[in-house]
Amino acid sequence: MSDTFQEQLKQARRNLIIDAAIEVISEQGFQRTTIKQIASKAGIADGTIYNYFKSKDDILLGIIARLSEDETQDLSLAKTERLDFAAFVAMFVSPRMDEIDGRYQTLKVVFPEMITNAALSRPIYDQIYTPLFVMVETYFQQLMDAEQIDMADPALLARLFASPFMGLMMLRMLGDEHVAANWEGYKNAMSQFLQKAFEK
Known part of the structure; x- marks a missing residue:
């Protein structure tokens, strides 16, 4: 064999x-x-x-690695370098919202442990969020260099940009029926919200 x-x-x-x-x-x-x-x-x-x-914690890390692989396949610096902001928002929002919806059961497994298990919170953050923030920060730095946005801290902007996704996901996990029943509507509204919030 x-x-x-x-x-x-x-x-x-x-x-x-x-x-x-x-x-x-x-x-x-x-x-x-x-x-x-x-x-x-x-x-x-x-x-x-x-x-x-090796252990149950190791299985959870395997679940996290799967999420991380899916995320890095979706996003790359090469995809973002030539996009205007509207196109970047469209590229970012739809896959993220679809991923939350399609992998909701997996995320329900990971995120409670991210909050309560100190030994796992850093690996979860490093594998899922660090690559995402690097990509978004790089893109915002390009916009700053081109004087297309006024704010001067790409790390701050990247986290503000990502925070609505976290908020909606947490509301859904907490049982918000409106969020769960109207996910597509929130996806469309998210694109409009982010574009207006960050445009110069």
Whole structure:
């Protein structure tokens, strides 16, 4: 059996475990979930999980890595360098809102631990948010250099730009029925809001 095929099998088994963990944790929370429950949902023996993950925390880091991979595939500096602000907003908003909607169960698993688990909060931030902020800060710096916006702190602007997404996601997690039922409407309104808020 080739090394490539072995690696594909290993990755497939890791994905199976991650999928099972997302399902179980989203139903009952991270702290109440056991390795045994994840293994049962995945249809494998308890001990098999330890061939792929060292602990339950390590499984959560695997979930985070999956989110991070999806994020970095969507965004790149090359995509943003030639965009005007309206096009940048359009490129940024729709994928982010679609990702929150499509990966809502995964995000429900990750974010409570980001807030309550100090050992995991930094890895979550570094893998998901740091690459995003680097990209947005770089783009805002380009706008500043071209004198297209007045503010002088790209790090501040990047976080202000991202904060409405966090707010809507938290409202949805807290059970805001209007946000959940009108996600497409919020997506459209978000583009208009950001463009007007940041235009010169």
